Amino acid sequence: MPKGVQPTAEQVNEVKTRFLQNLAAEPPAVPFHPSDLARIKDSDVWITQLLEAYKLDVEKAIIRLRQNCEWRQSFGTNDINETNVNQEYLNDGEIFVHNQDKDGMPLLIVNMSKHNKNKNQEDLIRVMVYWVERIQHETNYSKKITLFMDMTDAGLGNLDLDYIKAIIGLFETKYPNAPNYIVVHDLPFLLNAAFKIVKGFMPPEALEILKVTTKKDINEYVDKDNCLKVWGGNDDYVYKFQAK
Structure with missing residues (x-):
């Protein structure tokens, strides 16, 4: 970018x-x-x-x-550190950082198939802030972040528009220059209508860097070695939290 x-x-x-x-x-x-x-x-x-x-x-x-x-x-x-955020959410693999995009920017992955509305939104945002701050400290504030919304296997039960609004709001106002891309990957047909609503409350700057991908074109933004197998890539990584 x-x-x-x-x-x-x-x-x-x-x-x-x-x-x-x-x-x-x-x-x-x-x-x-x-x-x-x-x-x-x-x-x-x-x-x-x-x-x-x-x-x-x-x-x-x-x-x-x-x-x-x-x-x-x-x-x-x-x-904020790994001891004072919600431990369940830190370890369950809904939000984590792994690999990088084609520009060398870290991927902040949100696995929406692991989300449900019963989760505490503020606790989830605190986990997200933990990861953003960790990336920024580790890179001395020199790198942007690609927000990778992994929609693989997500269904209507995982849909939470308020949560997605909160994520977009976090980057729009608190970290406005952090995102390199916002990638929405493997969006199920069932969620197309909801995605149109999401696009409606995204600011113009976010829409400029929004990329909707499938297994066929994900490698335009993330190469095969940095793609998880579930995205059609070569990486068989399974998330397990590692402290700094």
Whole structure:
């Protein structure tokens, strides 16, 4: 995936300077996490990615940066680890990271055949945030992520539009420049109507990188050695959680 238009050093500095000035003038009720403030002060990566995501809109980047810091503080994002997320969901193979796409970006796989509406949505999103944060730390924030929605063997009982909305919302607002592609793989015919509804609430930026694949064309985005056997590939991997 080609990157968007690169921001200038002046634009990055304007976001950084004005964010810090606003923070001093209107401090939050609960201070932002020191790690997030250090990322803003000591590096340009986060601000650069926000400016890319918002097409160099400085005002929007400043607002979103503050909103993201507020969310990360309230959600406890910096303190999420494998000991304080739902252990059942961490181990059941609905959400995991494995292999990479053709651009070398990690695959964040959501196996929808393992989902049901009885699962706690917030706990599932916390597991997803755990994996996104883990990827970002391991790659020093340098890599995007391909969200791989594996619909193989999913049926109406696995369908949960609120959950899919929450996933899309997470990437739209909290990690807006993270996705490389959003791949929806092996969508059963029964779920076509629901998928049209899903597309209706996806932002234009997400629709631009949305790819609907089958076993015939998945290798345009993920090569055979990085495809699981169930997708028609060569990898016979079975998920088992491994701590960092």
